[in-house]
Amino acid sequence: MKTFIRFFLLISIPIFIAVIVGFTIIQKNVISETKQQLVKDTKQKWLIVKDDFASVSGKNYLVYNKYAEISDKTNLRFTLIDKNGNVILDSTVVYEKIDLLDNHADRPEIKEALKTGNGTVIRYSKTLNKKLFYYAGKLPNGNILRIAYPFSYIKMLEKSITMQMTAVFTVLLVTIIIIVALLAQKLSLPIQRLNYIAENVEKGKTNIHFPKFRDPQMAKIAALIYKIFQAMLNKQNTLKAEQEKLEHIFSVMDEGILLTDTNNRVIHINESFKTLFDTDVEMGDNLLESLNDAELIDFFDEILQNDTVNRAQFPFRERIFEVYVNTMNDQKLVILHDVTDRIKYQLFKAELTGNISHELKTPISMIMNYAETLMINDDLDDKTRKKFLKTIYSSTDRLNELINDIVELHKLESLGENFEISEPVDLSGLKENMQMLYANVEDKDISFHFDNTKVNFFSEHLQSVITNLIDNAIKYSDGRRIGVTVHKKNSQLHITVDDEGPKIAEGDKKRIFERFYTCSKSRNKEKSGTGLGLSIVKHIVELYEGVIKLKTNEWGGNSFHIIMQEKSTESKN
Template identity: 30%
Template sequence: MEIKWKIFGIYLAGSSLSLFLFWLGERAISGETFYFDFTTFILALLLPAGVIYYLAAKLNQRLKKLNSTAQSIAQGDFTGVYLPDSSDELGQLGTEMISLAQQFKVNAQKNSQEAQKIEAIVTGMQEGVVALDQVGRVVLVNAAAEEIFGFPEDKVKGKYLTEAQGYNVLEELVRETLEKGQFGSTELILNAKNVRVQISPYLGEPTRPRGAVIVCHDVTELRRLEQIRTEFVGNVSHELRTPLTSIKGFVETLLDGAAEIPEHRERFLKIIQTETLRLQRLIDDLLTLSRIENRRGESETSLSSIQEAYEKIKPVIESYAEAKGLELIVNIPPDLPPVEMGIDLLSQVLLNLLENAVKYTNQGKIWLSVSYENSFVHLEFGDTGCGIPEHDLPRIFERFYRVDKARSREQGGTGLGLSIVKHIVEGSKGRIKVASRLGSGSVFSCDLPAVQQGELD
């Protein structure tokens, strides 16, 4: 039954009741004097009012329930949805609201799931992502972008990006992207990092950008590797050019007639031989370094004994130390566990570090002390030589880096020995470090993972 008929029926019922009571009142009047029946008047007034008030109150109660349901749906709460109790317009409205609430709930769940997926993807990205609205205010910042830019999301959300950090180049790119819908890219130095920045608009209707997305790539390591490569090529070129220039010059001198003079010929040929051997050592070291780097990440299955590796290089080191009048002290316990490294690589580590100790020690002693502790075989290579300046210590494992360039070349060094040692040790999951003081000698320490008896079985 429609509400309008209910209201019309209420009106007819109230009017009829009022007229009936009025008629009863008129019948109560007798004689010429008008008699006003106050009780009848009150009944004619209050009874229809009470009936109408009761029905209106019921209607108001239903409307309040519908209003409460609408508020609950708007707030995303679907637990207090009103169930209609009749089939009139209010009942139909309640039914439609239930259907709307169910559809809204399904859509809200889908949107929430999609938002969670997007948030998980953006959060897990290694690239920094910053989302901006159509006027350039920050909407979203993922964890990678927080690290790159150096500010947390809650500090910049709702603010302009340049207001938070103030990058003029980035501000210009953002402005062009939001105004013209253009893609942009640049490279910035942010917090001592090289960062490649790409800005892309996301368009609204018809073509005006509704915002922009900034994607940041930390290319610091890439630039560092490029610099190392450039320096490596330059160093190799220099190291090859120096002996080749000497060889070329002396060969030309011999061809021009110096070969006819025996003492000149012998001296020049010895220089050519020395420079040729220097070239050979350089090329051998480069090949060794390349081979070690190419094998990095491969599993090493061979095991080696420290004592066995030392026995291979013992004649060379003892004769070298004896020739310089140095005391050589070697302490290798017999019960050491083996290390997971090929015997040739382990011998090269021992040879390079002991040769360096002898090379840069003019008097005193050199030593090798080996011990076992906490699943590592600890090797200590020490000397009482010239030592290393403190500012050179962080770079001595770099390729071609020499503390004293002239002296190193005189002694036949290629500048690759320590770099080779570091690659071998770290390739076997070991550690190497150095402690030194200028004029007081140096101590190189290597920790190599030991193979336990249970692993051997």
């Protein structure tokens, strides 16, 4: 519609202006033509009637009467004036009053006629009180014969001409407008169709109906647009597929991925990012404004201030993130990789290697020293020899224990959080195993209270936790009584191992779960271990999202209380 109106106005306005200008010019010309014709006509009339006045030199009733009658019928006025300007006859004035008329010598047409032979003027008549058209001509005797028309006659003539012309031009204009409208419609239709195609292409519509074009040029343009559109569509589809692929990759990546503009508005964010930082920021949000954790805001504020960051480590709370930032085309790509476990593992490995070599040194040097003494001194008595061999044996035993612990710890480290439990543990079976295992322990009175049920745990894990705690109670407690309770409550397993003390010192309570930590008191004890037992226990407990509580029991000894969450039967994956 817009195009049509534009076309219509574009064609009709100049035509309209041309018609109006043409109309005005023609109207002016016709009117001036008519006036000239009137002058000619009057001159002819003057020539026809001049003979009647040529011989009149004074007031003449006969002539007056004849022309008074003509004046009545035609509205023409005949005036005869002598060369001094005195009116001799006037066909529109009562005969008797002619003498009273003014001298006409000052009338412009009279002046002109006296000078040049004739004169024409349109002016107001004081005699008749109306506007008249005058034609005055000099007669052979020197008098002036003047013929006048009332101006209203000319006006009427003009009006009639204008009216007729207006009618003709109105018809003409209406015809032109109709033609122009049809023409504009014809011209604008293909453009409207092209516009329709272009608009739909812009909107990204895929099922556009392509109208037919009669004009070959237009058809060519339409075909071209269609071709461009198809190419664009193909590109768009390829891009979409690429984008979906990328989004899929982003969604399955462990790394948090964030794409923002320069104003920190989120262009893309993946699920891992939201999970890592427990946020529900969405695309289109301003990252810093949407986060409601001051520490997190500071963390990202610091990161986003950089244009490029290449695998730098940024700590956040208890975690460490390896951060990559790249700014391109006013967009910032941030990739965050949680490397806490990797770093912890590296630290653990370094620490473990150091600790292991340190722990290995003592028994190995003991074995070497005693073995060397035995080799060099042949004259050692049997008692000393036996004593030395016993020491070598106990050092080897200690080495064996240490290596077993390290192997178990390593197994736990590599197991990770996601493991499947193939078969539940029967607690009464486990109780029997334990009773058998500790049947030969002298000077200790171990009581086992196990629920008669099955629990979803790794059998080795439960055994390891319980035996480590019992071993410690046997090794470090001076009392006789040791109580072992395994009880299931809802999906939680409660393991308690009680001894009669001595109580573990407050300062040691937290540290005994560290790797290779042994309390200073028990260090000197003959039975002191490698300090790995409780760290293995702690590790297992963590695998089941559990807790360890160390309290004083009613016997005044240590009570190790463990609560672990049973694994669901289905794998976590």
